[in-house]
Amino acid sequence: MKVVFFSTQPYDKSFFDRHNERFGFTLEYYETALNEKTVNLLGHTDAVCVFVNDQVNRNVLEQLSKKNINIVALRCAGFNNVDLHAAKALNITLVRVPAYSPYAVAEHTVAMIMTLNRKIHKAYNRVREQNFSLNGLLGFDLNGKTVGIIGTGTIGQVFSQIMTGFGCRVLAYDIHPDPKLSARGVQYASLQELFAQADIISLHCPLNDSTRYLINKETIALMKNGVMLINTSRGALIDTRAVIHALKSGKIGSLGIDVYEQEEHIFFHDLSDQIVKDDTIMRLSSFPNALITSHQGFFTHEALTQIASTTLINLKQLNEGKRCGNEITSQG
Ligand code: NAD
Numbered sequence: 001m002k003v004v005f006f007s008t009q010p011y012d013k014s015f016f017d018r019h020n021e022r023f024g025f026t027l028e029y030y031e032t033a034l035n036e037k038t039v040n041l042l043g044h045t046d047a048v049c050v051f052v053n054d055q056v057n058r059n060v061l062e063q064l065s066k067k068n069i070n071i072v073a074l075r076c077a078g079f080n081n082v083d084l085h086a087a088k089a090l091n092i093t094l095v096r097v098p099a100y101s102p103y104a105v106a107e108h109t110v111a112m113i114m115t116l117n118r119k120i121h122k123a124y125n126r127v128r129e130q131n132f133s134l135n136g137l138l139g140f141d142l143n144g145k146t147v148g149i150i151g152t153g154t155i156g157q158v159f160s161q162i163m164t165g166f167g168c169r170v171l172a173y174d175i176h177p178d179p180k181l182s183a184r185g186v187q188y189a190s191l192q193e194l195f196a197q198a199d200i201i202s203l204h205c206p207l208n209d210s211t212r213y214l215i216n217k218e219t220i221a222l223m224k225n226g227v228m229l230i231n232t233s234r235g236a237l238i239d240t241r242a243v244i245h246a247l248k249s250g251k252i253g254s255l256g257i258d259v260y261e262q263e264e265h266i267f268f269h270d271l272s273d274q275i276v277k278d279d280t281i282m283r284l285s286s287f288p289n290a291l292i293t294s295h296q297g298f299f300t301h302e303a304l305t306q307i308a309s310t311t312l313i314n315l316k317q318l319n320e321g322k323r324c325g326n327e328i329t330s331q332g
Helices: 010-022 058-066 084-089 101-119 120-128 154-165 180-184 191-197 217-220 240-249 279-285 301-319
Strands: 003-004 028-029 047-048 071-074 093-095 148-149 171-172 199-204 227-231 252-257 290-291
Touching: 003 010, 010 028, 010 191, 010 252, 010 301, 058 084, 071 301, 084 279, 093 301, 101 154, 101 199, 101 227, 101 252, 101 290, 101 301, 148 191, 148 279, 154 171, 154 180, 154 199, 154 252, 171 290, 180 191, 279 290
Parallel strands: 003 028, 003 047, 047 071, 071 093, 148 171, 148 199, 199 227, 227 252, 252 290
Antiparallel strands: none
16 A cells, blocks of 8 residues: 655654554655645555645545545544545545544643743743843742633543642533533533633634634633633634734733644744744744744654554555544544
């Protein structure tokens, strides 16, 4: 079986090559993202393997279908970049890695909270400049604070457990509340209650038509003054312009984002010798109380191991004509 990878980074190649020793597939790696232009690079292959910022829209799927490529393997959990209806109509099978170390993303979320609260990003630079002053570094105890979690699936659950361990009160909103979490002390509430009561709000729901711009001018107005907002899920869950406005006014006290709605041309690339043309990300970077990481929540040894192993097992099952439990259907 031949598989062509898009958006490949050196670490993808190293993990996939190592795991492929068990499978013996022919793996070809392209650094470029999959889109309407780069799809034309493809010659004969049985499948393509894509990541979060590859464009798997109707046009791309039609081109794949014309080339008799009927398998798209996502090496990630989210699939908001895929036109599910077009894939179904074209009989293209989509598979993904639904769960891989939820600890990776949940722990990164906590790292962002701790950094923003105790201003570690500022302290690190200060001490290196022999500035040992504490002025401006004041934080708050997490113990006793209310954390609002939107989306209590695999990652949200792990995150809720960690925050409970800190002594936080955990409020949650999910369209499918999980009774197991209620038994562990998580209180489900309406979105309005969560926005009104949470000192820290963390997003762990998928991006879809009902969650796009969930955080917007109106919902920000419902939040506590000085709230901390964390997004390690998908960029377009928040209206970045509304968030910038709220950072300027002080309504949002601090912001941590591992994802950004226009991230596809920026994240995962070294642009340090270029002029970045995206004024929004540059404005965000200028706030001392905003912390941006470049979609690295998933980036642990354990997660990359599971991603490579599950993706190759998915491909093996499809190659052998078997049903794959990780297939994405248009129902999700
Ligand atoms: P999951 O499917 O296990 O959980 C998602 C939860 O969101 C479910 O409980 C679902 O009921 C809930 N939900 C769906 N629609 C909702 C809505 N409108 N309002 C509130 N809740 C809603 O997914 P997961 O594995 O926990 O991942 C969550 C998200 O994290 C993914 O969608 C993905 O976008 C993101 N993610 C980010 C990284 C990263 O590196 N930063 C890595 C993996 C996943």
